Amino acid sequence: MSLSTSLRDRLTVRRASRLSVAVLLLAAGCKKQADTTAPTEPAPAPTEQNAPEQAKAPEREYPDPPPPSDPKPVNFPEVKQFRMSNGLKVYVVENHEVPIVSARLVVKAGTMDDEHVAEFTADMLGEGTKSRPKAKIDEAIEFVGGSLSAGAGVHATTVSARVLKKDLKLALTLMADEVMNPAFPKDSLEKLKKQAKTALDSAKANPGTLASTLFDMVAYPEGHPYGRPFPKPEDIDKVTVEDLKKFHETFYRSNNAYLILSGDITQEDAEPLLKRTLGKWKPVDPKDLPPNPLNQFTKYDLPDHLVVHLVDRPGSAQAEIRVGNLALARNHPDWIKLEVTNAILGDSANGRLFMDIREERGLTYGIYSFVSRGQAPGTFVISTRTKTKKTADMMTAIFEHIEKIRNEKPTSEEFETVQRKLTGKFPLEIETADQIAGKVRTILEYNLPEDYYRTYRDKVAAVTPEDVQEAARKYIHPVPHIVIVGKAKKIEKQIKKALPDAEIVKYNTELERIDAPKG
Template structure:
């Protein structure tokens, strides 16, 4: 992601927790009668005081907070503008979102977004940077999976300047060839860093293994040849295809009114040309069903220099707009939502197998993924896998406790107001609504939906979306971990990869056959409705 930021408007909250040590032996405690008195060898050594932790203060009732109203207007050329008013401070966050991302073309989406900041037909890069710096604002652009955004944050008095610069970048980019060459060199350097990062390898291979071949959410790591193949003409074509007024929307959050937003939209973006005829088709439409593995497979990446094993265990789950998302999110947090999750308390605190272990839900327009994320010493890889599978089984087979359920729902309800305090946070929530097709009142009713969840739902969600035959990825020393994996998961098939994530089985047909097995598996993951056109 390319970002030019001169000043950030942010606040930091620091919370300190103090624990008071114990004050020695409890009053009235005496030596048992049958204990042998110590020899008189000098002054007695005081016993190590017992640590006593103060009880936290009792929880208060969640404060009343409402997600602001989402107001929409549309300009004559089809640009949708969403306005979220907050007049507490004279600050406005603007996000111009183009409905094209890396799922449409990974290299072109990223290069096009990065090239926007390299100058336009009317302003050199230095001029754009100077203008936004002068008003103490920020301006940047970046491509995500589903869309690309140009974003800015400025004081209210400077919003027209910010929008003018944004409009100039998306409507009149210069796309200088020398800038593209530098970006490609930077991308190839980043590619080497990716392949040397065990976390990146584990996450990337997990997505590849979970999704069908060619799926936009599970593509292989790009090659240097793919990066070198990007040309200025290809970037221009991608821009001309997708960067159109009726294939975009603008979010304005902060000290602005609807009439002000409508006036600015028509003045600044009025000459932006719309797509004529049919819009580009969403590439997710090519995938009508999703399948879980029919057998347990461990995808093992041999990384000889690793001092530990990176582990991912999980599976395809549900699309972000699925009404069961909130319930699964609560169940996932009980298992691994943080330092109070079962995995953390047992696998880290009791067993000492890792510094951190957590669960993660990856959203998508199509079904996203649910996974457990952790690292462990090479020598404890097998023990870690046994512990993870044991916790998945427990979530599937037993009800959670009343306290676990009460704690996780209280946390979700109580922390929500902190996530919508600033204009930037609210703009991000609005973008989530629009990206994944959530109801406009999703965040207005969020806490009510959390309250509707029942304790029994946690077991139901676990059985439905935490598979007992998950996708397993291990990145580490194959020579030290393979036998551990076989001992911990005797029914598993191990598939080997190099650090380019190429299958390296001696039988070159094995990986293709494995993919065929996956394609033949029953469709147990929920299939989404066909995605809309762009």
Template structure:
């Protein structure tokens, strides 16, 4: 009996082993099912007598109605020297009209369970209002009012301006933002597509109400607009309300600047934006691509999906799954009225920068050389088709899709066949567009990171340009911030400059008194405007001649310390204490030379040329202007003609929150005598014309002794 049982178990075991290969074989996935029939939701359109194109999309699945008005004017119409006009104009549309305040607009929309948004892109500006069905009448009324009668109130402009600047200051030191914005400028150069559509830290402060009014007056006309009405509404009702609320909008002359095609990308350009404190490198590759109506549009979309559309795409699998070089990689096709950009984006550890870049270039060569597999092709096409169909589920997204298509000159037939055009792309077409548009020798490449760690190796791939991130200016086609204007110093101007500086010293307390200064201690209350709001704290400053400076700022939640100690420097924050990087030491030394007393003793230092520029009005009073020049560093000291006391200092410095270069002014006031020497007890600092900081001094000590320990790194 036992033997029989043993034989039975043995037999079962052998049967199990015999079955293992069959069980181990991976079952092939079922073949893909043919796509289900697709039909784009139908829409009807009509043009009002004033030229407004009205489109109605009946979508009764939810009791929601979405109104979206598009004006055919966006960032491409920004004045070349004032990027951000289109974005700021659109952003202010719902911030008050001639009869409604921003608060009244927001409360009215909220009371009917609605949402309102405004914005702009390269070719269009828009206002979108979505409401529950009972609120349709109010939605039409509000939309018509804010599009036709924006107030552009000064207080709202300033509020929006400060919000924009706060965001830009944060982004200006973000390597990802720097790389993404720089690649567009490198690709397009001086073409309108090259500037940041949201504006820059240099341009936003210069925008005035007149700029916004002029932009609106030139381009916001019914004959330059399209209104889409989607949702739980009949076509007859929608057209009637469009006529009621927009029929009286007067037709106008559209004054839009013609936009020519950008020059195609020829050759390889490598730009390194040096950010010494970066621990990883942001990598961007790109070139001029295609216009929205180009017949290669669908094949290029599929190619981009094959390259980098998430897990399973080529660059994703190569860089992340196989090599572990990054957490993400993407490719983007930005097709516009004129040819837009093709870009590949990723990031990696500093030491892996060149390896990652070489792998991307190699993959671009391979995809042009070898045809994509059928599995890759089907996955990419199904992904794109699925995304398109998912976007058809709400009235808001339906209105957006239809408006985008119509604004590019497409009709219903195009949208109805959109999915099938994607699904009909062949492997041969993908290979053809890869050869045509992704030639590795015709690419712009931008790397943002610690350039000294990889510059030499990157140079093997082509000629390299290098810019320190604080010197980047996105308003300029070459990305290089313009150096401060320098007026040539003639012997006569230098002699007159010395005379005026001598007069200033006498007015302050005399040359001997200033020359005897060995150390200074200053205590006061400082108020600083930051991207996160306004903060007040105590500031202590200690100066020891000739090259030591310690600044402490005590805020309610933290204490910040910054020290220059001869050839070295350090900073202390709640995150710890660390050395000042070499590139920032230059700024620390410049900060020491800009202090009040060192300015008056600047002629004691070699290499500084002081000259007379003429006279100007400062705060309503005449002043003589002295230019201080040391190499590329230039500043100007304004001396009141009557008192011979300094009243203003202007210079180009570094924004402490973004790290970018900016124009600063310091206004001196409330002079008081301390130990026989006059000193301004109030200093207001302006950045780009706006109040940035204010220091109210409570105590000044001269030659009282400053402990050596204050300058030593703990």
């Protein structure tokens, strides 16, 4: 031990000793004082007679909020457009705040044309071209900090890129190569098939997916692209590279597509770049394009009696519920009226459904309604889940709200609140170039008028409470389709309690009827 360490230790001991003595003396003094002090009598408790009067605190007064001001004018930006010599339509949305450009190339073919082939064709675009392997494409776009992807939706396939303005030529070059010269390597297709089958198993294990898929199946005519059942694994396995090449050759043509450029770009900048990249893309004779598969469905029926489609999922802790019916196409003139109606009923946590069934009755953590968009009629759906033993209460509550929205006009307060919400949030939906490009895409995909968004707020403001009630009566039906996923034995008793006259049809988790009549 060093001298300095020993010295510190002795000083520490001395300080501790002095401190201990001081504490003992203090304790002794306190004890002596406590022994000689006479105890005091406790103060008497106040009685009603001698209790002092206390002044009441003044109640807070909150002033009424100022009335909302009229919406400020919002102009939907001008969108420039031109057509290339090969028939490709181009739309330019300018915003020069940041040097970034997004490109969305939309091919008018999707899963409605061929479910698995459309998906695999889109996914395979990024697996390499005839001149560039996948690794080279990925390296090139990642080196400039950009992105390039593709995916198939119901109505169309989209190839998207996002880069700095200085790298737009590279992005368009890679995009053009993918859509014009895909290699479709067989090993990549096999990899995608395995992924698709894994995703299929996951979908079948999800009660929400089961409910939504079966709802579309029962709402739409058999064979309709919007109401397809789960595919079989063998359906996925039988897709070949030749199928993809044929689909690509048929639909991936310049005059069967359009391009939306948004961001730091002008038409003058875009035209020469596109001429050098997508200008070589070949068109197709319009007569050689297959017709829209939705056109063959000209009649849509609504249920004439109440049927509950019950999926038996023994492992479910709750009942997953969908209630609704076919409604209207996205380009129908009544769309905005139904949009206002749905906002009152349940498009958010401020809707009737949430405020009553969730907040007041406590039957669920969330309940909402929505109207799906489609080139053909979409669906109106109420979506929720509840405890199995509360299924009857939930169904009773939902039908009460369907009856109310159909038979009573909204109050002036809730009607005006929804109108202000829809008109007030619209400017936030067109703040960026990408948001505006999305609106342009909606106009093109659903064949809406060119001035749709320029006049949108005026159309919302023109809706009346009478329009809301009329829309509810036309598009929210008193005899809806009902789908419930959960423990069938327990839920069946709940259904009979709430809906004693309803027919019950049972399914397994493959969405196959398990009580279908034989023969």
